[in-house]
Amino acid sequence: MTAPLLSIKNLTVTFPTPKGPVEVVRGISFSLGRERLGIVGESGSGKSMTGRSILKLIRPPGRVTADEMVFDGIDLASLRERRMRALRGARISMVMQDPKFSLNPVMTVGEQIGEALKTHRPMPRRQLRARVLEMLEAVRINEPERVADLYPHEVSGGMGQRVMIAMMLIPEPDLLIADEPTSALDVSVQAQVLDIIDELVRRNGMGLILISHDLGLVARYCDRILVMNGGEIVEECAARDLDKARHPYTRGLLAAMPRMDEDRDELPVLDRSAWAAT
Amino acid sequence: MNAIELTRLDIAYGPARVVHDVSLAVAEGESFALVGESGSGKSTILKAIAGLAPDWTGTISVLGNPRAHRPERDFARTCQMVFQDPYGSLHPRKTVDDCLAEPLAVHGLKGRDERVKAALAAVGLDRRFRFRYPHQLSGGQRQRVAIARALMLEPRILLLDEPTSALDVSVQAEILNLLKKLRREQGLTYLLVTHNLPVVSFLCDRLAVMRHGRIVEVAHVEALKTGRLADPYSRELYAASGGALQPA
């Protein structure tokens, strides 16, 4: 087997507090080939922080330490901010969890997607516009011409997410980190958008880290799954074995999902004391 | 009396008309879901009811009173809204506490400390989050703050715009249980936008399916549970959610 695309050893993210540092990610290790890796876990378990730390997007005073953080032979940990900026977007992209918040409120979405492409590959205006519209169409936006000229607050929640995805996919990165990329999309569009990402993985050999709390989705679109809780990886399994997961935490998550023919009066919630001791 | 009644509602943003001819009645105490295509105008309908999308024609009445085309002070105590994006809906320079106390201050209500604490407890947020800023919270924690804020004024009607889509399933379960309990105890009315059909099945009595700015079907939740939706687009959504279709 060739060297992995991304390899991470003992990654820790700490935030200082007056009472001493708090670790929100506690020494996790994993590696990723040109494959699809899912990260699931409850809210606040450190999923987003893990994703952000790969791109070195943790704002100070947050601190990231790792024994090893290597992307395609490049040591991310020691990389200068300027080289990192060249890497971000072009080779590693991240779809943020907060789509509208991450967009510039005073620039139309078309301009912003164009900007994302232009900074990495200059091209004439006309051609740029065509590529932007093409990309919006690819993420299943109905009237790309109209939507390209809207400002972020004028697009719906789901459109905002798809704009973000378009922006991140347009430079065709080697690694895509998608943090809840489809949480605001209806199921049929969700499937279509994930299929586009999936195709890029297959065609270009892109690596994908899909962060989501939707276990079903992750099981469907990933090869391997990491289950996180309290900043640690509590379970790792192949996607198809997810329903056989043993950790009480994973089982709790599975049980908490409502079903289509729901008749329970109350959904079981996680009993957090069950594994907190371990 | 209906809690929310919309008749022949058209909503526009400038020259673009995004919602066409929507008529809908939500009974008091009912929980009604709006589902449908992304960009089909679901959030827009909630915003029009709240007064945030002022350019509409037709009628909107809430508990029998016609609605104005802007937010109103008295209306605030009847009806509140939870926004879709938990990252954009909290003021970046205000602590959780400021954010929850603000509606009380606006309406001159007393006992702020107790109410804020009670609201945090109700949405399952620990005490130590009370004086944090939004950027120190995860996505799910923010959404719980937003829900707590909507509950501060003890409204009779809640407009919920995808309240749980940013939450993981365990917190989603907690919030859904909470919403169900609140509704049972206080007789609240919900108008809920979601794209998660199982959530509809758990929480709602009826649903309307929207596409391209129009309602294509209004159905009882039993039809959803048994997979007997009639409209082709509803059936497509249902199938994409992994449901097994039955003849309508």
Added chain:
Amino acid sequence: MSAVRDWLLDDSPASRLQASLGRSWRSFSALMRNPLAVAGALIILALIVMAVFAPWIAPYSAIGQDLANRLAPPSALHWMGTDELGRDIFSRVVFGSRITLMIVTMVAVISAPIGLLVGAISGYFGGWTDRVLMGLTDIFLSMPKLILALAFVAALGPGIENAIIAIAITAWPVYARIARAETITFRDSEFIAAVQLQGASSARVILRHVLPLCASSTIIRVTLDMAGIILTAAGLGFLGLGAQPPLPEWGAMISSGRNFILDQWWVATMPGFAIIAVSLGFCFLGDGLRDVLDPKQRDGR
């Protein structure tokens, strides 16, 4: 001591008071950890101390002439030398700090709130309100500051109070522009919609929710503008329209020392140093404040 500290830094404060005290304490200690900001704060503190205790600090009177001792170079007797009328420059610089401090605070107190308010209202309401207010702002912006101030002083009559008013009137448009630009980036956001929905009046939304978001960039801009304000005041003084002689205003002192700059360099240079030191102090403090005022960069909870 440590009990008080623990109480201030409690991770889950029990009351609003404790939380806000803790927050101020943390801002303060964050500011104190920034060396430049400390330097800035010290300079400005020195300015204030100098202004308050001027009569005790200055060895001579600020206006007492000693024509026998004209243009004496710096010495043990006259630390900064004397000027063309034999007045002790050090004493004049010390007394001049009162005028500088007054000009700077008055201008900040008058123009920053006006600018903020105009900008926030303009950005928040948009439409014709925006057009009218910004048209007005642009008219002010399009004219050179000093000339506009000159016109106002000419109309109001010379004197330090009128100079302050004139400078304040010319300073606010920049703040209005900044505040408007910031307001526009978030006026459509959902956290503003949420407070509107809670029934808050427009005044409340602007004052409690919009302004705090514009305030920090304006504060930073104001501190950085201080040097310019001091210089404008000096320019007015030079033209006989600001501080009237024999008031020891730093700018006016430079202008009068201009004639001897080659042979008696200290006459113009000493007040110049004072201006540079104070301006730098404000800039450093402005920078430090920016780090502290932005909670995204502030550490701890």
